[in-house]
Amino acid sequence: MSSKSTTRGTDAWVERISVREMPALCSTVRMLEQMANDDTASLANLGQSVLHDHGLTTRILRVANSVTYRRSGTQITTMSRAAVLLGFNALKHICITATLVDSLLRNREISSGVYERLLRLMAQSFHAGMVSRMLLDAYSEETQEEAFIATLLRHLGESAFWSSGGPMAEELDERLRQLDSPQQEDEIVREALGTTFSKLTIGLAQSWNMGKLLISSLQDPQRRTPELQAIGQADNFSALMLDPRTTPAQLQQGIATLAKTMELDVAEVRQRLKRCNYEAVRMVSSYGAKMLTPFLDKGANALLQPEAEIPVEAVESNEALQLRMLRELTFMTMEKADINLMIHTALEGISRGVGMDRVLVLMLSRDKKKLTPRFIAGRDGELLRQRFTLDVSERNNLFSQLLLNQEPVWVTSLNEPRWSPLVSPEMRAAVSHKGFLLAPIVIDQQAIGVFYADRADSGKVLSRDDFFSFTHFVQQTNLCLSAVVKNKEGSAASN
Template sequence: MSDIRGLQAWMRVLSDQDLPTLNSVVKAICELSDDNQSSTHDLTQIILRDADLTSRVLKIANSVHYNRSFTPIKTISRAIVQIGFINLKNITLASSLIDSFLKGKPRELLIQRLAKSFHAAVQARAMVPYLNNEKQEQVFIAALLRHIGELAILSTGREAAEKFIVARDLHPENELGLSMEYLGVDIHHLNKSLIREWSLGELVTEACDRQGKHSLMAHVVNLGNEVSLHIHKGMQHARMVQVCEQISEQCEISIEDAHKQILLMAEEASVIAKTYGAESLLKALPQRDAIEAKQPAQPTGYELSQYLNQMHTLMIEGESMSAVMQSAVLALQEGAGMQRAAIAMMDYESKCLDVRYIAGNGTNHWRENGRIELERLHKGELLHEFLRAQQPLWHESAKDTTPPGMLRKFIQGGDCMLGGLKINKRIVAVVYADGAGKVMTERQFEEFQLVVNQLNLMLRINAVSN
């Protein structure tokens, strides 16, 4: 039982005692008008008065998800011009919430629930590719906030909150009874009250409403939520099969393509979590090899062509370059038969390469531990020589005596390949593939270069069109 019982008691704790700063920042952001010139100034001031928030917002604004031209965004005013007021407003809101919940040493259950909300947001946004970018961001934010009540009570560290979540997850059919037992209030009532108190918007309010017919945007918010709740059971589970069918109908795509989209967005969630500086969520987000039971398939000989076609389809349909890059590492690993593949983004501000996109067994920890500080590179080592020459490189371990240096943490004594992604002759990312300790082939090097060249072409087209 809890010493805090009832709606008013919990609202007082959340608003006045445990989350007063978050409460004021979130309300200030949400109450900004979307079409008022003074709101632009007000948002700028909200961001600039917090140096950490300013740094986080600029980092996100410069990511491949928002800054498609890769032209550095160095000021908040420039960010508003380049990515738009609404996008920046939503980035600021999401960043503020995530940072507040993850400050200090958050308990494991809070990390797990925030990871589910984050994953739901990424899945939901992918279901409305035909909507403009601003509406996609509204869907993302609404899905992220869909369970704000649960996140808020868990962030207090109160024992009753954790006991309720654990018991409810074991017996979801008895949610109301358990909520009244542990909290003294219906969790849905608390959730809706918090959404109203913090002015979180009409879309998340509609998505949480169990009565009446939902709009398309509210429907996909709830579909994203369903994916995040059940994906840990595996893609073959009956509930996930149903969700796949619903996404297929919603997006007007085949069930097979809906299946692929869910898997791709599960990977995308980890990429975006790193972009938001939320590395602590990575272990709690779904891993492809854990949710998809791979059946040995007879090679057809045109696997790479299928993945290249997928990359082009994503590009044509207006998906982010991030989704294209995740598809590219799968093209290398599954299409070209390379054991492991990754793309590391160049961060000139902090002078490092940061692994974002991965594929292959044993690569899950690369996102957490794959950061390479460029100032620590030594002349003559593999990565240093590649960055100097900026030409596709095949390191044949049996012939090449170049020391692996900082790449030693990836290479297992076998061959590896490196390629650069460039905008205006400036490297923005490095593509990596290896044989996991094995020898690689001439054909694989040709296919590696093909994928890298396709990515470079898409990046340039994307930069010009934006």
């Protein structure tokens, strides 16, 4: 076993992480906190202090120009401009987060199992940060920002341990995977490290002067201040949503708990959570951590599972739900929402409103030779993801013809002479033999993907009305997507 096996106790691990595992993050946080307590330090000093690190500067400017932080139509191209427009706290937090991401993902020697655990934990932290902002929507931007960074760093000790890798991390990862109950985790971790992940995070936060809110959220989580409640609830819900063991009923209960806190309807909170998810996707992309998006996508897909929607469907007709989701798409167009969020909303409308058992959004690869599932509503998501990764390099198959012709298709039976020659063996193994619906995703006359829907589980027969409603959703989505892209191109040209 490596020399890590001789490192025991909170203080020993704090020193090891600060000096050997994550010295860049340690020095950055301490420098920023020192500047925050220096009355003579200026925003210009803050911007200047990171210019020596070209990679960090690039990431900070990319994040500063993201939807989350960009507060004007002007492109931010310099650190001094970012400092003036964003303010000290926001820029400080971007610096910390950018350095955190870089430090955690720097070690390429860790095993695949440990790496997957680290990525899931980081994705959970970003998502929880966005949820804490949502819960504090009525408070100032500064309060939301402080809560976001405290939530993001809540698992810093655990993340730092996994990112360092080595035999000890691999052995602990294996032991934790074999546990039947998560309540046993603290005891297993304490036995291996001589401390817990929570105590390690507190130790790092105190050593690096990372602010009182983070420390309070861990030391005194029962205090009923709005910020601490938001941090705790956001962290708990994101852990629930990204845990593959979570059942639809448990997820529904988690959403209901948030709805009670926010004093909002469950359906409204569900929509806000979807937006949080996509804001998290955009944010991790801005920080150069796109490898986190598959975990966030799985979390978003969990919100679409039919079992989790029973309370809504019981009181709302399919027609009313379709109308509401179509209005939501139109509203998103006016709001210039994220394209992925619009597609996901259409997916939910087709799944719930039209009443489909399985709905997939397949996106075309850069070389236009393959379709890959991006979003899935239905059971056995991982199996569907594998089966619906389809080759469209040849023109003599159903999906490539759909992309070429850009017209919706209703396949009633694979045995029909019209369709049988166009269905390859891999497609035959994926699609429903009882019939299915297809429609292209088209932006500016270019097909970029495909909507697929069927009732393979229930066996309920597809009707002309189903095809009309399905087509209506996809056509409306295409119109909305084209409008958003056109607006973005117009804004870019004017700048």
